[in-house]
Amino acid sequence: MNAETTGINLRWHIVLCEPNRELTAVSGMTGRGYEAMTPADYIRRPTGMRDQNGRPALSMEASPKAFIPGYAFVRCIGSDEEYHAIRRVKGVHDFYKTTSGNPDRPRLATLTEREIGDLRIRDEAEIERFQFSVAAQSHKEERGAVPRGERMATARAEA
Numbered sequence: 112m113n114a115e116t117t118g119i120n121l122r123w124h125i126v127l128c129e130p131n132r133e134l135t136a137v138s139g140m141t142g143r144g145y146e147a148m149t150p151a152d153y154i155r156r157p158t159g160m161r162d163q164n165g166r167p168a169l170s171m172e173a174s175p176k177a178f179i180p181g182y183a184f185v186r187c188i189g190s191d192e193e194y195h196a197i198r199r200v201k202g203v204h205d206f207y208k209t210t211s212g213n214p215d216r217p218r219l220a221t222l223t224e225r226e227i228g229d230l231r232i233r234d235e236a237e238i239e240r241f242q243f244s245v246a247a248q249s250h251k252e253e254r255g256a257v258p259r260g261e262r263m264a265t266a267r268a269e270a
Contacts, residue, residue, distance in 0.1 A: 121186050123224070125184060125220045129202050129204050130181065131180075148183070148184050149178070153241035154176060155245070173238075184230070
């Protein structure tokens with residue numbers, strides 16, 4: 112559904128998530144038809160094995176971790192019906208509310224399209240950074256690269 116063609120005023124709302132459940136919340140909101148996101152850091156987790164140099168081996172797959180822990184963002188109208196539907200999503204605790212201007216009547220906090228765009232650009236850059244680091248590690252492993260300190264120790268032993 113396109114906000115421009117339907118005349119509906121969709122806004123990006125800030126969602127408070129349960130601890131370490133940001134990605135679960137985004138998945139649940141997306142599954143219910145909402146546009147949702149949370150920027151993430153992509154890291155390589157230890158596999159429990161060691162590489163040829165005795166260091167912990169890292170997986171080649173991305174393990175996303177929320178860049179802004181405890182928060183996700185959802186694009187919706189913010190009606191009572193949507194508010195309650197989104198709050199029932201697994202991983203969602205509540206909406207972030209602000210009292211700016213009227214402390215007696217809190218309202219749902221929103222972000223602008225530009226702010227969300229900036230978060231998306233940051234998220235895409237993080238994905239590219241992760242992919243580059245995986246490619247570099249694969250290249251090192253193919254070449255049989257050995258850390259500098261071990262090369263020096265090997266050279267001294269041979270001398």
